[in-house]
Amino acid sequence: xxxIPILKMGxxxxxxxxxxxxxxxxxxxxxxxxxxIVSARAKGVLIDISALEIVDSFIGRxxxxxxxxxxxxxxxxxxxxxxxxxxxxxxxxxxxxTGVKTALNVERGIDLIQRRLRESGDDxxxxxxx
Numbered sequence: 001x002x003x004i005p006i007l008k009m010g011x012x013x014x015x016x017x018x019x020x021x022x023x024x025x026x027x028x029x030x031x032x033x034x035x036x037i038v039s040a041r042a043k044g045v046l047i048d049i050s051a052l053e054i055v056d057s058f059i060g061r062x063x064x065x066x067x068x069x070x071x072x073x074x075x076x077x078x079x080x081x082x083x084x085x086x087x088x089x090x091x092x093x094x095x096x097x098t099g100v101k102t103a104l105n106v107e108r109g110i111d112l113i114q115r116r117l118r119e120s121g122d123d124x125x126x127x128x129x130x
Contacts, residue, residue, distance in 0.1 A: 004029045006036045012044040012113055013037065013075075014106075018051040026062040033066060037073045043120075044113035045070050048106055050081025060095040067100040076101065076116050080109040 002025055007014040013036055015029070033045065047063070049055075055063075067077040078101045090097065103109035 013042045016048040045077045046109045057093045078109040
């Protein structure tokens with residue numbers, strides 16, 4: 001089965017979804033990401049969905065679940081690169097993605113996570129180094 005790569009950048013895990021998500025792949029991502037948050041002691045998760053052209057209700061719920069699990073494991077989730085059509089679809093489906101922060105691009109997403117880490121008093125906040 002295919003897997004979506006999870007890259008570690010300092011205290012942040014970067015997930016770039018460049019394939020059409022199907023249900024099994026989304027479930028595998030949730031499981032892989034949860035395990036990686038714990039093993040890497042990550043404080044942030046950045047999910048780049050700029051390559052996704054469509055999102056259905058299951059994928060929307062999976063993004064919401066990933067954010068909830070990440071929060072429980074002490075990591076913030078930021079989704080970047082959301083296309084307008086995807087945002088409209090999520091709203092039309094009634095999915096607010098509670099707890100998911102959004103940013104226009106990866107750079108802004110990393111800045112958002114760094115700010116959150118600084119606010120929480122974490123001394124090692126530079127995700128661009130490692």
